[in-house]
Amino acid sequence: MDRFTVSSCHSLKIIPLARISRFARFGPRVRMMLLGEAVDAEAVPGSVKTSTTTDAGKIKKKITFERSDVSEAAAALLEMFxxxxxxxxxxxxxxxxxxxxxxxxxxxxxxxxxxGVFTVTLQGEDTRPDGFLAE
Structure with missing residues (x-):
């Protein structure tokens, strides 16, 4: 049996829909073209947790993480998001x-x-599992 490294989820980035110029899904693969850059979530290392549940054919997705920069600027960004x-x-x-x-x-x-941290939750529903980003 091959061995591979398993770590916690990391490198979380948030993308407002207005920054996505093209989005296509081909089976499990996703291709995106962005206008500008994705925003680094600045998640505390080791705090990113993903979970999914299925209900009546819909997949409920949830990503939770902590962000340590409790400041007015960070709160304004989270309010915008x-x-x-x-x-x-x-x-x-x-x-x-x-x-x-x-x-x-x-x-x-x-x-x-x-x-002393922001506890942030991203959630939504979909009919398919999270896709693999095609480079």
């Missing part, structure tokens, strides 16, 4: 770049301040 429809990219436990959400099935963001 709270009002937008979003897509997220991350590196999964086996080192593959993944995409959560899509223009048709966007994610929403909510956050709270707890224990």
């Amino acid at each position: 709270k009002a937008l429809r979003l897509v997220a990219t991350y590196v999964d436990e086996s080192g593959k770049r993944r995409v959560a959400g899509s223009p048709d099935w966007p994610l929403s963001l909510d956050y709270a301040t707890e224990g």
Whole structure:
């Protein structure tokens, strides 16, 4: 049996739908073209957790993470994201770049301040699992 490294999810980036000029899904692969750059979520290392549940053919997705920069500027950014429809990219436990959400099935963001950090939740529904980002 081949061995491979398993780590926690990391490198979470948030993309407002307005920055996506093209989005295409081919089976499990996703290709995206962005206008500008994705926004680094600045997640505390080891805090990014992904989960999915299935209900009546829909996959409910949830990504939670902590952000240590509790400041007015960070709160303003999170407030802006709270009002937008979003897509997220991350590196999964086996080192593959993944995409959560899509223009048709966007994610929403909510956050709270707890224990000196922002606790942030991205969540949404989809009919397909998170895709693999094609380079």
